[in-house]
Amino acid sequence: MRNWKRNTALAMAAVMTASSIFSVSAAAPEVVTDEALYGNLDYYGTMKSMNIVKGVSLNGQTQISDYGDYSEVKNMTSDIAPQISTTGVTFDGLDGKGRFYYQVTPKSLEEKLPWTVDISYKLNGVPAQAENLAGASGMVEIDIHITPVQDTADYLKNNMLLTVATTIDMTKNLSVEAPGAQIQALGGTEAVMFAALPGEEKDFVIRIGSDQFSLDA
Structure with missing residues (x-):
């Protein structure tokens, strides 16, 4: 009996803290997000799949927009459906309080990690x-x-923590x-x-x- 699981040898999670990537008005309090990237590796360390969980401090904002290119988006906090377009994803009708969490699956694994x-x-x-x-x-x-x-973004090199x-x-x-x-x-x-x-x-x-x-x- 072969007990080695074929889909992944190890699980890798990279965690980073980020400033706002969302659209808000100039006079509004800044929306801040942190991101946890969870990736499955094959036997030898090649990334096979990736999901990113984002936690957003709303600071009174009821709408946020994320301009990533995603194949799937899941609201982990409420029943509000994501509005997905060719330019990203928007959540509208949020209560503006506390933290809002959602998960995204990038369409491409080609973005260089640090x-x-x-x-x-x-x-x-x-x-x-x-x-x-x-x-x-x-x-x-x-x-x-x-x-x-x-040769990856300075922001990623300076802010991402790695867990294997x-x-x-x-x-x-x-x-x-x-x-x-x-x-x-x-x-x-x-x-x-x-x-x-x-x-x-x-x-x-x-x-x-x-x-x-x-x-x-």
Whole structure:
């Protein structure tokens, strides 16, 4: 039985805090948003899918417009439907109070993020292909190298925080070691999470002892 999930080896979330990207009148209080980008990676670190959750401090505004190019938009706060056009998305009729949350799916994955992620594997100290590790016995090492991208927007380079995370089913594996990571037990699963500050180049390592290797998506 092959226990390796084909759709993703790791989940990556990049979080940034942003000033207003929305249209408001010059005399009105500024609308401020923060964004959390959640991306699924393939075995080797290539982005396969991406969603962005945006949290908006309305500051009295009842209408906001976001000029991104999205294939899907979801209101996470109320029943107000997004008005999607070729130039972006608008929410109208908001109450102007507190925080407003919505999720968008970009049409393209080609926008340059401020890091590249490269993932490689070893089995008992020997380089291995991810596709061949399902059910393996021994020590599986996952090496994650993140490199800052220089030719991306200064705003992204200076404001985006990176989190790399995965979950490990401890009912199917024997041990987990991840120096420098936060490890949280969740029942029979252990969540492993690494973080990097803007502009940092880092190497992360996860070592999993197993007699029938399995890594959750």
